[in-house]
Amino acid sequence: GESVGLHLPTLSVQEGDNSIINCAYSNSASDYFIWYKQESGKGPQFIIDIRSNMDKRQGQRVTVLLNKTVKHLSLQIAATQPGDSAVYFCAEKRTDSWGKFQFGAGTQVVVTP
């Protein structure tokens, strides 16, 4: 039969506003987390990462927050721009897992003018 697609949560944001994308991770042994952005027709692109010994890391217009107690990760995008429209994925792994990441389902971000 036909498979049912994942229902991607959608976040609609007005241009210039801040965006917050949330992610619940599953493995308490994970010690490295990444946010990726995927635009239509392209492969995922690295945004920012954070290790489990940190709870916050900032990049250019982006901040990642990690709450290990509740296994929650968030990505904040400041002053959202039309070019930020994409699907955002969180991913987790143990450092010794090298290239084997567990990806979240993704959040579709739509920036409106």
Add this chain to the structure above:
Amino acid sequence: KAGVTQTPRYLIKTRGQQVTLSCSPISGHRSVSWYQQTPGQGLQFLFEYFSETQRNKGNFPGRFSGRQFSNSRSEMNVSTLELGDSALYLCASSLAQGHTGELFFGEGSRLTVL
């Protein structure tokens, strides 16, 4: 520096056929991982190669296989194709050991099985 290159970008096959996808990692990257992306299952890990050895394998049937060459280039093969194998197959490379392991993805090979 050139990114991860995947070929072919698009291909159409019929059930029962086999397919080989190719990936050239970023120069200097010795680890190559493969992921399958579908609307139904999202991004799922297939396998990872380092120094021509499979280091990790995901939960996929034996019809999915791969290999890595001495120049770090990698191929994956899917035999006896099924309709459900229609997906975007993504290759990613990384510096691997001793590094945080950020993955650099290619644009993917979109496989359609009819």
